[in-house]
Amino acid sequence: MDLYDYRKGVLIKNKSNIKIGYQGIKGSFSEEAMIEFFGENQNEVSYDKFEDVFIALEKDEIDYGILPFENSCTGAITAVYDLLSKYGFYIVGEECIKIKQNLLGINGSKLEDIEEVYSHPQGFEQSKNFLKNHDNLKLIYFYNTAISAKHVSDLNDKSKAAIASERAAKIYGLDIIEKEINDNESNNTKFVIISRKLELSNDCNKMTVTFSLDNKAGTLYNFLKHFAENKINMVKIESRPSKSRLWEYVLYVDFEGNINDENVKNAINIIEQKSKYFKLLGCYKKKEI
Template sequence: MDALKGYREEIDNIDKEITRLFEERMNVVLKVAEYKKENNLPIFHKGREEVVIEKNINRLKNKDYSLEIRKFYNSLMEVSRELQSRKLNRESSYEDIKELNISKEDILGFQGVNGSYSEEALLKHFGSDNKRLFFEEFEDVFKALKNDKIKYGILPVENSSSGGINEVHDLLIKYGFYIVGEESIKIEEHLLGTEDTTLETIKDVYSHPQGFIQSSEFLKNYSNFKLIPFHNTATSAKLVSELNDTSNAAIAGERASKIYNLKIIKRNISNNKNNCTRFIIIGKELLKEKDANKISIVFSLEDKPGTLYKLLKHFGEYDLNMIRIQSRPTKGERWKYFLYIDFEGNLQNEGEKKALEFIKNSSEYFRLLGWYKKRMEVK
């Protein structure tokens, strides 16, 4: 027992010295933070932390402790970044975000044609007073926004059955635009054709690839159908109407069937009868909606074990409800990814600001995509 008491006293003395050195180190960390602030430098320096860790592993006399000292310095680096984030107080910029103000003079854009789900979501969100322009491809909407042909664009970003729409996520990075709102609508896919078309006469079926994915269970029963991907479900309906041939059919919504004078051959062929799609409204400026309660971010990480865990644990620490996470590969770099995260929150709250600041200062790339009102309920 006397030996144990002696070991504990020895540890206490070592801890006292560690605490003194820790305080000394943190004082220097703050000096580094001030220097970075004055010179507009990022807190996170790619590769620097690994150099520090390897240097100290090499200093070990007993290499059996290599794993433990790596963990020790990883934690120490994390604490240092948190201190720098807190002292630099960069989060105040979130309070300067202007409020979204939609005008009836604003021109709106969507992908597809009249009768598309995108137009339906647009009308649900904005009403019918604004001038609307439609475009063939998702990227055409982004280009129109870039060239000031439209004020806002609306695009599908996620389906409850088939998941995220990758192209839209990639375009958000490419063009650097923001999410200023969202809308969700129920999706009921129908098999459409001309008046005399039957299941027996159909050879070619047109739809957006998502339409095929969302109706895959129904389509398994008709292996003779040739599935032809098209720009949009409503565009597919328009084409079938123009072809006016009983060998053609489209998978699209009921509104498209009425606009293009097609009959519903088979109603609601979606795999998920509660299928819905979430749309985002994009703009060139970061603007917040009134009563905003949802935040979207995108960031990339250094390719190191445990990095994602270290960042995501802050959502739990600050009691933040993460709604969605999706990864997309970065362009030109193997095995590196952008992570898109949606979570409930208010950027006027300290917890949300601290979590975002830490992620921003620990990431190679970070963008606040939007702060807007959650609209995921579909009636």
């Protein structure tokens, strides 16, 4: 496909009167990331599962979805990569928020009372050290950290706790039994804003492309050298099983630049010609932290 075909995408998103979908309920980190990116009082729709956000976008029920993409300690949220490829949507923005996990219980409950803890798998994964030191706790995997907090509040039982944010504690009237139990102090999650259409603008300074490789010696080097030769700063590579052919992979590469930069055009033109499958997933504004 000629690079210029990509410009059929919408130019610069119009942020008024839009419907935004996220996974979870009020008090989830996804909702927090949505507020950070789009601002307060948006026309928001919440869903139980990541895939529900994709389905809603496909059905035109929402204009954008916001989903977690990578945690600074636990790595890629691979389910979201796979859904992005399944539904063929685009990345139009990114947000990054600091994640502080807390052990929450109903009013008056103490650590000694807790027997069962509810959270999203990421909540447990990010609080491994705390949980290792309290291995009597039974962990119950739940859709989302905030849904866990609400559930504990509804159960109104001193033996139940949730791992979730301070904001979720406030919203669902829970006490913080143990503050900031995440293993790493600089625990951040990057979120992507997804859309049915590609959006391009001159102030975009980060891009994501996805492509597949032949399983032959030197193929990856032969692809990646085009980034180096064009002096492009690559910021991330993620590899996911292609799912259509056994032991074949699809690469997701993030790099700095804009689709209109000559060096970017050179590199991605060559990579596109050489790869069996290629897609420009997005050209968006990098979140500076």
